[in-house]
Amino acid sequence: MAAPEVVAPEAVGVRTRRLEASSPRYGEKAIKALLGLCAALSVLTTTAIVLALLGPAVDFFREVPSGDFFLKTEWFPTQGFFGVLPLVVGTFNVVLWAMVFAIPIGLGSAIYLSEYAPSRVRKVLKPMLEVLAGIPTVAIGFFGAYFLVPLLRDHWPGSFLGGPPGFFMAGGAALCVGLMIVPIISSLSEDAMSSVPGGLREGAYALGASKMRVATRVVFPAAFSGIVASIVLGVSRALGETMIVLMVAGNRPAMTLNPVEVIQAMTAYIGVTATGDIATGTVEYNTLFAVGALLFALTLVMNMISIRFVRKFREVYE
Amino acid sequence: MSSDIERTSGRARLAAGGARSATLGALGRQPGSQVLRNRIFFGLIVVALSIALLGLALVLIDAILKGRNSLSLDLVTNRTSPRAERAGFKVAILGTLYLIGFMILMVVPIGVGAAVYLEEYANKQRWWNRLIELNIQNLAAVPAIIYGILGLAFIVRGPLDLGFILFAGSITLALLVLPVVIIASREAIRAVPPSIREGSLALGVTQWQTIWRQVLPAATPGILTGIILAVSRAMGEAAPLLLLGATTFVTFNPQPFSDTGYTALPVLIYNYATRPQADIREVAAGGILVMLAVLLLMNSFAIWLRNRYEQRW
Numbered sequence: 001m002a003a004p005e006v007v008a009p010e011a012v013g014v015r016t017r018r019l020e021a022s023s024p025r026y027g028e029k030a031i032k033a034l035l036g037l038c039a040a041l042s043v044l045t046t047t048a049i050v051l052a053l054l055g056p057a058v059d060f061f062r063e064v065p066s067g068d069f070f071l072k073t074e075w076f077p078t079q080g081f082f083g084v085l086p087l088v089v090g091t092f093n094v095v096l097w098a099m100v101f102a103i104p105i106g107l108g109s110a111i112y113l114s115e116y117a118p119s120r121v122r123k124v125l126k127p128m129l130e131v132l133a134g135i136p137t138v139a140i141g142f143f144g145a146y147f148l149v150p151l152l153r154d155h156w157p158g159s160f161l162g163g164p165p166g167f168f169m170a171g172g173a174a175l176c177v178g179l180m181i182v183p184i185i186s187s188l189s190e191d192a193m194s195s196v197p198g199g200l201r202e203g204a205y206a207l208g209a210s211k212m213r214v215a216t217r218v219v220f221p222a223a224f225s226g227i228v229a230s231i232v233l234g235v236s237r238a239l240g241e242t243m244i245v246l247m248v249a250g251n252r253p254a255m256t257l258n259p260v261e262v263i264q265a266m267t268a269y270i271g272v273t274a275t276g277d278i279a280t281g282t283v284e285y286n287t288l289f290a291v292g293a294l295l296f297a298l299t300l301v302m303n304m305i306s307i308r309f310v311r312k313f314r315e316v317y318e
Numbered sequence: 319m320s321s322d323i324e325r326t327s328g329r330a331r332l333a334a335g336g337a338r339s340a341t342l343g344a345l346g347r348q349p350g351s352q353v354l355r356n357r358i359f360f361g362l363i364v365v366a367l368s369i370a371l372l373g374l375a376l377v378l379i380d381a382i383l384k385g386r387n388s389l390s391l392d393l394v395t396n397r398t399s400p401r402a403e404r405a406g407f408k409v410a411i412l413g414t415l416y417l418i419g420f421m422i423l424m425v426v427p428i429g430v431g432a433a434v435y436l437e438e439y440a441n442k443q444r445w446w447n448r449l450i451e452l453n454i455q456n457l458a459a460v461p462a463i464i465y466g467i468l469g470l471a472f473i474v475r476g477p478l479d480l481g482f483i484l485f486a487g488s489i490t491l492a493l494l495v496l497p498v499v500i501i502a503s504r505e506a507i508r509a510v511p512p513s514i515r516e517g518s519l520a521l522g523v524t525q526w527q528t529i530w531r532q533v534l535p536a537a538t539p540g541i542l543t544g545i546i547l548a549v550s551r552a553m554g555e556a557a558p559l560l561l562l563g564a565t566t567f568v569t570f571n572p573q574p575f576s577d578t579g580y581t582a583l584p585v586l587i588y589n590y591a592t593r594p595q596a597d598i599r600e601v602a603a604g605g606i607l608v609m610l611a612v613l614l615l616m617n618s619f620a621i622w623l624r625n626r627y628e629q630r631w
Binding site: 025027028031032034035036038039040041042043045046048049051052053055056104105106107108109111112113116125127128129130131132134135136137138139140141142143145146147179182183186199200203210211212215216221222233236237239240241242243246247267270271274275280288289292295296299300302303304306307 | 332333335352355356359360362363364365366367369370371373374376377378380381384427428429431432434435436439440449450452453454455456457459460461462463464465466467468470471472475476493496497500524525526547550551553554555556557560561565584587588591592599602603606609610613614616617618621622625
């Protein structure tokens with residue numbers, strides 16, 4: 001090692017070391033780029049979904065005026081009737097009654113688990129609900145079609161609605177869909193309620209509030225945005241559920257919110273039509289994509305609302 | 319700084335609201351008999367929880383009652399048939415195994431890779447990283463049947479043009495569960511304390527070596543939980559496969575890369591269940607039992623795994 005001619009006094013004995021890496025580390029950069037690509041795939045998927053839906057949907061609206069599609073009330077694509085409203089109303093029939101069932105049941109369960117259950121009971125029940133949330137919808141659909149609807153038909157309590165129901169029934173599907181989303185609502189709402197700081201509860205108890213008051217007037221409002229997010233997520237899952245409505249609600253489009261009637265939901269239309277043999281490029285084939293695009297738009301709105309509420313909740317507590 | 323203030327004021331507002339309502343409750347006019355109301359309320363929420371558990375339990379019990387007669391080895395060794403005494407799920411089970419196998423090969427590296435990028439590399443200030451995050455949250459709630467449309471338009475036909483083959487179904491299912499895997503893996507990676515990374519980096523280890531040797535091993539139980547839940551979701555998913563050609567009534571073993579037809583367990587269950595003959599529904603119920611047994615075991619294991627390793631740090 002040749003000694004330098006001129007040495008700055010402060011550098012004697014102190015070899016200046018560079019802090020940068022000794023090599024450019026191309027491998028590290030390549031890995032980062034590769035991982036970035038994995039993440040970008042999700043954006044690609046969304047783009048592909050939008051393109052897949054939009055292309056044929058545009059073709060569809062070239063042949064069918066959008067006024068007919070959104071405003072007319074008859075859906076019979078093979079006969080040239082393209083009013084989508086019966087499918088939308090059918091979907092909302094199921095979603096409405098499913099939520100009427102699932103919101104009280106799900107929130108009641110969540111309040112019990114978060115506020116009342118002894119920790120040993122909660123440690124068993126909560127995982128149990130989560131495991132049951134994994135029951136495939138085809139199994140719930142089977143239960144609906146061959147247990148629930150026959151049971152309702154034999155012991156029909158709601159004669160003021162008409163009926164007894166036939167083999168298919170929107171309300172039966174709604175109960176099954178409700179059963180499917182109860183674990184979602186209860187699990188997410190329970191998370192929201194148990195992350196409400198204990199100080200709020202203790203303060204209320206100290207002022208002499210009863211347990212029910214603490215649960216309904218303190219914890220519930222404090223966790224409200226988390227609870228709304230769980231409900232909106234439940235609605236979005238109910239909107240997109242296919243197998244249950246296909247097996248239980250039937251396949252006859254009808255403009256009714258009566259749970260006794262046979263209806264056809266948007267998802268069921270897509271499922272049934274796509275399994276039949278239809279030629280690519282025909283108007284009928286394109287209806288799949290037009291209905292799909294509408295469904296996608298509806299769930300997207302729901303998801304954005306849910307994400308907004310979750311963020312609001314996080315801002316307050318996390 | 320400003321977000322801190324907002325957070326505090328949010329808490330203060332809620333606390334004040336809670337305190338006010340509690341004060342009103344304690345000092346204001348007491349309605350009727352409070353004890354009774356409390357008991358009724360408690361009764362109602364217990365009833366709600368019971369209905370939820372009972373309803374879901376009934377799904378299992380009904381499947382057991384209807385399917386127990388058809389439960390035998392024939393159920394998994396018999397091929398597809400429209401006649402109940404010869405109908406089984408061999409072809410569908412093989413189809414599901416292939417579908418899930420290829421799906422795991424795709425979804426695990428991509429999902430974990432994306433999670434590592436978002437947690438360890440991505441700068442949250444950049445708009446594209448925020449876009450990716452929002453996007454994944456949205457994709458997680460897109461209905462399964464929409465993925466079926468995507469598969470039909472882009473993978474079976476369109477740009478990839480693979481035809482109605484099993485592998486196209488695998489790709490679609492991989493896209494369907496990708497958000498689930500990414501979200502679960504991110505949570506697992508986030509739960510690894512920064513001190514582990516800092517300790518490793520301080521020893522002069524590169525970032526990737528830190529991730530590969532320290533972060534990922536520590537996050538493995540959480541990631542595994544996410545993967546198992548994703549796999550069990552994909553196994554029970556029938557809707558997207560309806561659009562991808564899985565409904566054909568195939569009687570021979572599936573070929574992953576040729577369009578000789580394939581089917582999957584939930585799709586064949588649907589097919590058997592919606593046939594007019596009553597006796598083949600028993601076979602469908604038997605199939606549901608087999609599927610539920612596998613899925614519930616997998617889910618229980620995943621949730622046990624998560625709870626077991628949840629608070630290690």
